[in-house]
Structures are given as C-alpha cells and as structure tokens.
Amino acid sequence: MITTDLLIIGAGPTGLFAVFEAGLLKIKCHIIDALPQPGGQLSELYPKKPIFDIPGFPSINAGELVDNLMEQIKQFQPGFTLGETAVSLHKVDEDYFEVVTNKGTVHRARAIAIAGGLGTFEPRKPEHLENLSQFEEHGVEYFVKDPEHFRGKNVVIAGGGDSALDWSIFLANIAQKVTLIHRRNEFRGALDSVEKVQALKDQGKINLITPAEVKALKGGTHLEGITVETNGEQVDIATDFFIPLFGLTPKLGDLNNWGLDIEKNAIKVNNALDYQTNIEGVYAIGDINTYPGKLKLILCGFHEATLMCQSVYSRMNPGKKYVLKYTTVSGVDGFDGSRKEAEKAVVKKID
C-alpha cells in the first residue's frame, strides 16, 4: 500500500505543478496516471508543438515544458504509479481516502486532487480486425510502455501521426525489424520525423508500406503475422508485435461513479475558495473541473493547483495559520535535503 499526504490523479501539467506548490508547504505527494509517461495531453497529443502562452516563456515546446516541470518537482521526490488507472475512491476513516487502480495498487492519502484533464485516453482500436481481442496483450499493443519489450523482435506499427512516426524511429534501433504501415502516402506528423523515417527507410532500418491497411491477424496463443492490403494486393508479413497507433479518445470512465457532482463531463468545484468538489477533502483542478468562467488552459490549471494546495495545508494543519512566503525570500527546501536560495543581497553601507 502507498501512503502519502496528497494523492494526485493525473500527471498532466496541472498535477505536476501541484507537486511543487504542495512541496513548498511540506506536503508529500504521489501521482497516479493511466499513461506510461507524465505530461498528460502535452506528452500524448502534442509533444513537439510550441506553446506561446506560458508566462515567462515566449515559446516552449510542450515536451520541454513537461521536462521542466519534472525537473522543478524532482526536489520534492513525488512517487509515481504510471500506466495504471484510478478506478475507485472512498473514505476509509476520518483522516484517509483510499484510491485503487485497475491493477489493484492501493493508495491512501489525507487529501485527493483529481487532475484528470479530459479523462483517461482510450486507444482507438482497429475494430474491423475479427480476432483483435484474442491477440490483445499477446502481440497487439496500444502503447509502448517499455521499449525493451520489443528488443530483437519483429514489430509492425500502423498509423500516420507523430506517435507512429516517433515510435518507428525509436524502435528502429531496438527491434530486429520495424515495419511502418499507413493507409495514405502522406503522414500528419512533424516534418523532421517524416524526414527521419524516410532516411531510416533508405538505410533499410524501416520497412515502409503505404498506402496500406492491415486486414487480418494470424497466430495461435501469440500473434505470428498480419495480412496487409496494399495497392489491391494482399501481403503476409511475419511479426511478433502489431502496434496500431490510431490516436486516443478521452473518457471520464470510473470517475463517474465516485459520487462527484459532474456536469457535462467535468467535475463541479467551489472556485470561490479552493477548487474542492462536493466531497470534502477531494479537489478537482485543471481541465477536469468546471465553474462559471472556466478556461481550459495550462496557466489556469497552475493557478488552481496553487490555491488547492493552500486548502490542503489548512486541512492537514487545523488551526495553524499559513503566512505566504515568496520563494525569492524563503528559498526552496527539497525533501531530498537540497536547498535553493537567492544570493543574499549586498547591502551597501551608507556613511
């Protein structure tokens, strides 16, 4: 069982920044995310796109912002349960809530921050393939959770966006053979990724088949091959893995059954105070919440996370008054023993 002060559901930018604000208040955090990596929409949907409305950054790539947030919270040593979906929430006693994931990991915390964005991202599946479910987790994978899983194997990736391009490039140096299949000749991903795939194709490291569509899966207890239709012809390809990367659709899923006040796929919160939900001690911040005037922007999530942490502090330290301190004045004391502080100002002696 994992026990912490503040359990954050969702490792998007809002959840990550909440760890920093909580850390300033000496609140320990643990984060759960259904995806195998932190960053939420930024990592999953647009890692290479520049964002222009993060204060202080005229332009920053989404992936870089996630890296920076991870660097900023490192000193507060948050725990992570990645690749697992929070499926239930209930109160155990006066002090603790319990959240269990789809893989049975039990988390207990004194307060809960739901920073679940648009919900969990469910992969779009190639449902037209008859025996798809037979091979799910037996050769058909929707996420590359651990690239090492594919070392020395034959891998077929299908899709035309950034994920398909990026994973083809990455696995080209790990897998024995990578085949990339797309139903069109043009890809929708970043230009430099398309160029890299072209170069790897020229070097014989990626087998590129376009326009093409996977028509059948073959094998016994594990996938052994696929049938591809290309230019009116059916071709059999032997493979250990088939990774269809056709995008993700967000779903609130089990969150709907937690007794929360939900309006149009978002959790209603008290925005006049602290972004608490109708369940005391359970907060909702970032894209997942709703209140009059709500804006689904990263900087709004940061603001909500900050106010929410103040409320969690009061909840954990009843009767203790918190006095706001600027980090320029107080410095930052990490849970890892590190200390960051501004250089002491040189005060000139006045004669």
Ligand SMILES: Cc1cc2nc3c(=O)[nH]c(=O)nc-3n(C[C@H](O)[C@H](O)[C@H](O)COP(=O)(O)OP(=O)(O)OC[C@H]3O[C@@H](n4cnc5c(N)ncnc54)[C@H](O)[C@@H]3O)c2cc1C
């Ligand atoms: C293409 C695109 C461009 C954008 N550009 C901008 C921009 O320029 N500026 C800007 O401010 N905003 C932009 N946005 C919006 C911005 O990405 C969101 O406002 C931001 O990601 C919200 O952050 P979040 O942390 O609240 O949620 P998310 O980033 O959605 O992260 C939520 C996380 O929670 C996880 N999760 C959900 N439910 C569960 C569960 N039950 N168990 C475990 N994990 C769960 C999800 O897997 C996800 O990782 C853009 C969005 C898109 C799609």
